[in-house]
Every structure is written in C-alpha cells, then in structure tokens.
Amino acid sequence: MGGGLKAKAAHVDSAVRPNLEHFRALLHEHMEKRGLRKTEQRNVIVETFFQSPHHISIEELLAEVRQKDPRVGYATVYRTLKLLTECGVAFERKFGDGLTRYELADESSHHDHLICVECGKIIEFEEPQIEELQERIAARYGFILKTHKHEMYGTCAECAAKTARPPKRADQAPGSRLRAPGD
Numbered sequence: 001m002g003g004g005l006k007a008k009a010a011h012v013d014s015a016v017r018p019n020l021e022h023f024r025a026l027l028h029e030h031m032e033k034r035g036l037r038k039t040e041q042r043n044v045i046v047e048t049f050f051q052s053p054h055h056i057s058i059e060e061l062l063a064e065v066r067q068k069d070p071r072v073g074y075a076t077v078y079r080t081l082k083l084l085t086e087c088g089v090a091f092e093r094k095f096g097d098g099l100t101r102y103e104l105a106d107e108s109s110h111h112d113h114l115i116c117v118e119c120g121k122i123i124e125f126e127e128p129q130i131e132e133l134q135e136r137i138a139a140r141y142g143f144i145l146k147t148h149k150h151e152m153y154g155t156c157a158e159c160a161a162k163t164a165r166p167p168k169r170a171d172q173a174p175g176s177r178l179r180a181p182g183d
Helices: 020-034 041-053 058-068 074-086 128-140 157-163
Strands: 008-009 090-094 102-106 111-115 122-126 151-154
Touching: 020 041, 020 074, 041 058, 041 074, 041 102, 058 074, 058 102, 074 090, 074 102
Parallel strands: 111 151
Antiparallel strands: 008 122, 090 102, 111 122
8 A cells, every 4th residue: 555554553652752741731721721620530540541552441541540549430530531532632432342442632643543343453544645635525525624533444464364264174173083985
C-alpha cells in the first residue's frame, strides 16, 4: 500500500509523547469553570491515564489505579474519565465489543484504527492518502469537517494465520485408524 502507511500497535508506547502539560492545563481550566476541586484520587487516576500507552477501558484503568491506591472506586474512575472527555483531554471510543475505551485526545497525532473481531487487538495507523481523500470528498459536497473517525473491522494477521492452518486428514484424526484393503 503506497502513500506512507504507518501502523503502530495500540499497546506499544510511541516514541513521541504528547505534551501532557497542555492536557493538565485544559483539565485544570475546565475544573475551575465547573467549581470542581482537585483531589488526590482524581490526580492518581489522571496521571495513570496519561501514562497508559493504549486504548484503556474503565476496568483496566481501575486495576492500574488500585495498584497505587486501593481505595479508589469504580465510580470515581468513571466520573474522572467522563470529566476528561468533557474537557477535550480524552476521546471515548467504542469498537463494537461492548466496552468503552478511552485514549488521549492528541490531535497532533491523528490516527485511525484497525480492530480485530477475533482477539480484540487494536492497531493504530496513519495514512495520508485517506486523509487527503476525506478532505476532497468533504470539499466536493461543501462540507466543513470538524472531526472524524475511521475504524476498520476484520481479522488480524495472527488470527488469520491460526484459522488458515490446513485441516487434518481423516486418517490423522484422533481415534481413526487406517483401514487395510478388504477391511
């Protein structure tokens, strides 16, 4: 595939970390406007989320946060993630498996997603040709794009390889025996 396709597994930490101070400032400003106070638990949740290298569910984040502070509850993590989403620090993602996942809303590293329907693996990728085509289509219809998401569902290479194994022959199946002529 031409055009500089760049893919990265969602669970791999990228070499370029986003400017977390920018996101901390966004959150602080939003909390001040809403009259919310800083709490130790909220801070642990936010900093753990910032360090998460992948699309994280509430349950996964809760498990990581509880390693640092076992007193943190599910509702506190849920409310904090909603707060991060409201102020533009996090994106809420639903990949069709019933889980809601969250990722840092880093617009400087826009990416799209390949989602394996077999194992749930999420691969992030960037493709300039797709971005250019979306812009041309929007312009053709006089549409001003604000945001978009591109998700493709299928089977990852590892899962495809597992299902591509040739089936055993009948004479190799457990419990079968070779028959001699005239048996």
